[in-house]
Amino acid sequence: MISGMIRSISKKYNEVNALNDISLDIYKGELLSILGSSGCGKSTLLYCIAGLEKPDCGNINLNDRVLFSKTKKVFIPPEKRNVSLVFQNYALWPHMNIFKNVAYPLQIRKVNKSIIKKEVFNILDLVGLSGKEKKYPFELSGGEQQRAAVARGLIMKPDILLLDEPFSNLDAKLREKMQDELKRIQKLTKLTMIHVTHDQEEAMRISDRIAIMNKGKLLQIGCPSEVYKKP
Numbered sequence: 470m471i472s473g474m475i476r477s478i479s480k481k482y483n484e485v486n487a488l489n490d491i492s493l494d495i496y497k498g499e500l501l502s503i504l505g506s507s508g509c510g511k512s513t514l515l516y517c518i519a520g521l522e523k524p525d526c527g528n529i530n531l532n533d534r535v536l537f538s539k540t541k542k543v544f545i546p547p548e549k550r551n552v553s554l555v556f557q558n559y560a561l562w563p564h565m566n567i568f569k570n571v572a573y574p575l576q577i578r579k580v581n582k583s584i585i586k587k588e589v590f591n592i593l594d595l596v597g598l599s600g601k602e603k604k605y606p607f608e609l610s611g612g613e614q615q616r617a618a619v620a621r622g623l624i625m626k627p628d629i630l631l632l633d634e635p636f637s638n639l640d641a642k643l644r645e646k647m648q649d650e651l652k653r654i655q656k657l658t659k660l661t662m663i664h665v666t667h668d669q670e671e672a673m674r675i676s677d678r679i680a681i682m683n684k685g686k687l688l689q690i691g692c693p694s695e696v697y698k699k700p
């Protein structure tokens with residue numbers, strides 16, 4: 470089932486075509502990886518979906534809602550999109566403990582305190598961080614910090630979880646572990662995820678589909694075995 474539609478979006482920075490006429494469908498519950506080398510436009514595409522960047526043209530729809538339409542002059546701001554973004558760096562606020570970091574998106578929405586508590590403990594359990602709620606980010610390992618960042622992304626039950634190179638700062642072994650964790654969380658929550666990476670192995674390992682980008686263009690999209698046919 471299609472939950473999102475991107476149609477003919479382009480984005481130019483001065484002379485650079487960061488995105489050049491990108492169209493793709495997003496399927497409900499899939500983990501879609503956007504794969505390509507540095508500078509090919511992956512982050513720009515993610516930010517356009519999140520509403521942090523505005524395309525120059527085209528449309529973005531999510532769950533029957535128009536998030537962006539150049540012709541209809543629609544631009545839904547990021548905080549009203551129900552989309553979460555997990556960054557590779559600066560994921561957590563250093564002055565807040567893990568509970569506060571994860572609870573924050575609910576607190577700013579004025580959710581009832583007892584509900585916040587319940588939701589935060591549920592999500593920390595889901596990402597394997599039970600018992601760490603009073604720790605500060607610097608007291609956690611890199612993998613634990615990234616789990617906490619994913620927990621904060623999950624807490625508001627987004628329509629899509631967007632992940633921008635979430636594991637690229639982790640060592641190889643931990644990276645694989647976190648990839649498997651993400652896959653497990655996806656299966657449990659049935660959440661739609663779009664994940665940006667320049668790592669082909671990572672994309673092959675976790676994705677339901679891979680979209681390959683080069684110089685602002687979408688070259689190919691399909692399941693890993695379609696995109697990388699063995700000779």
Ligand code: ADP
Nearest residue numbers: 482506507508509510511512513557634637667
């Ligand atoms: P990476 O994919 O290696 O993490 P980034 O996505 O952060 O790199 O940036 C890719 C390229 O885009 C870099 O060459 C960077 O200089 C450029 N870039 C990113 N953000 C900006 C910006 N705000 N202004 C100008 N150039 C930028």
Ligand code: ADP
Nearest residue numbers: 482485487505506507508509510511512513514
């Ligand atoms: P990727 O995530 O694949 O590394 P980006 O989407 O960050 O690529 O960048 C795509 C292109 O757009 C790059 O050439 C980059 O330098 C340029 N770019 C990205 N953001 C900006 C910006 N804010 N200002 C100017 N150029 C930018």
